[in-house]
Amino acid sequence: MITKRIIPCLDVKNGRVVKGVNFEGLSDVSSPVELAKYYSDNGADELVFYDITASAEGRALFTDILCQVASTIFIPLTVGGGINTVDDFERVLNCGADKVSVNSGAIRNPKLVEEAARKYGDQCVVLSADIKRVDGEFKVFAKGGRENTGMEAISWIKRCVDMGAGEIVVNSIDTDGVKKGFDLEMLEAVCNAVNVPVIASGGAGCKEDFVTLFNTLDKVDAGLAASIFHFGEVEISDLKQTLAQNGIVTRLI
Amino acid sequence: MIAIVDYGVGNLFSLKSSFGSLGVDIVVSGNEEVIRSADKIILPGVGAFEDAAKKLRATGLDAVIKDEAAKGKPIMGICLGMQMLFDRSLEYGEHKGLGLIKGDVVPMEGVIPKELKIPHIGWNALCFNGKSSKLFKYINEGDCVYFVHSFYAANCDDAVIATAEYGKELTAAVEWGNVYGCQFHPEKSGKVGLAILKAFCELEDE
Numbered sequence: 509m510i511t512k513r514i515i516p517c518l519d520v521k522n523g524r525v526v527k528g529v530n531f532e533g534l535s536d537v538s539s540p541v542e543l544a545k546y547y548s549d550n551g552a553d554e555l556v557f558y559d560i561t562a563s564a565e566g567r568a569l570f571t572d573i574l575c576q577v578a579s580t581i582f583i584p585l586t587v588g589g590g591i592n593t594v595d596d597f598e599r600v601l602n603c604g605a606d607k608v609s610v611n612s613g614a615i616r617n618p619k620l621v622e623e624a625a626r627k628y629g630d631q632c633v634v635l636s637a638d639i640k641r642v643d644g645e646f647k648v649f650a651k652g653g654r655e656n657t658g659m660e661a662i663s664w665i666k667r668c669v670d671m672g673a674g675e676i677v678v679n680s681i682d683t684d685g686v687k688k689g690f691d692l693e694m695l696e697a698v699c700n701a702v703n704v705p706v707i708a709s710g711g712a713g714c715k716e717d718f719v720t721l722f723n724t725l726d727k728v729d730a731g732l733a734a735s736i737f738h739f740g741e742v743e744i745s746d747l748k749q750t751l752a753q754n755g756i757v758t759r760l761i
Numbered sequence: 762m763i764a765i766v767d768y769g770v771g772n773l774f775s776l777k778s779s780f781g782s783l784g785v786d787i788v789v790s791g792n793e794e795v796i797r798s799a800d801k802i803i804l805p806g807v808g809a810f811e812d813a814a815k816k817l818r819a820t821g822l823d824a825v826i827k828d829e830a831a832k833g834k835p836i837m838g839i840c841l842g843m844q845m846l847f848d849r850s851l852e853y854g855e856h857k858g859l860g861l862i863k864g865d866v867v868p869m870e871g872v873i874p875k876e877l878k879i880p881h882i883g884w885n886a887l888c889f890n891g892k893s894s895k896l897f898k899y900i901n902e903g904d905c906v907y908f909v910h911s912f913y914a915a916n917c918d919d920a921v922i923a924t925a926e927y928g929k930e931l932t933a934a935v936e937w938g939n940v941y942g943c944q945f946h947p948e949k950s951g952k953v954g955l956a957i958l959k960a961f962c963e964l965e966d967e
Contacts, residue, residue: 579778604774759905
């Protein structure tokens, strides 16, 4: 049977891995290549790289680092951040990325999802959605969670899946950085609406949060986190043992 | 030397890097002479069957691969490259494959339980079902590899050397004489994947 995936996420700015708490207050953590190798050796099933650089120089540096990572480790790589055109897909795919994650770029131009899916296949297009509750409704936020688009999140996700998004990263702004567990209510709403893999993001604080995630929501395929892995609070190999003890099947190495 | 067939389908970066990390001499080429002079051939591929089969035929390399296979040269198809080794595919119509292994490529839809997502994407365990293969000499039954596919090879029981359970036993790897195929991506399957590529590199001509 297919195993549940554990995915560390690396936010990269100017060639270094950083992680914000609630998207603000970045702190330098480590080298992307070293961290990627460490995670790959210790059981990560996939890696996500978000390029949070704003400048052209930073983007070029990111692309260069991605090539280094992709020639060092041999597990699936997803790249996001600054993906606005099909050319941006091409740029990161040529550096060894397997999937490309779109967020603000898709909000600005939803056709991007359709065009990229047609050119590279649905499996290549990941929709990343930053979602926050506003007056009791799930709303899609853009620009790293700073701007409310006014769009209702579930219908936005369904629309993107219809256009060819092959996987959804659900990032709850409400639980991100709080470390009190994943946003089960939000994730359940997404899982019930689509039939493509759903990756939970935002809120993991300890191993038990992953156990609760997979035991509560069987339809969630993967759990994604950053700081708890980067700061060594949770070791992936250790997390997978705990999941196994709770009857959750993962890839053990 | 190992030749990775370049016929304009898919991204060969990771495949190239993974052989590179094994210290194996490789060449990525669409040139007939280069491919003929290689000791072994890798046929990669992602995307749609019809498009890939057309592109391969347009280069004339389909005949080269068949010819080299007939000479006993080890050949391995990966993902869509594996599917192309079969007689035909029923992916959106009916399309002819290389016919190096008897069997059909068919959709998972309608065959696996409805609640399972398509594509079959992620890490899944290999079952050997009592079969053994030189390809697996460095790995164990139960090891996980990375899959991304919506169609699978059927009616090829004699050639199947590994399956993966996803609502039913899906063909994960095949071997027919000197012709091998992996439905999963060894170049994305961590150490297990590299160990499979290493074993392929160590095969002798039949």
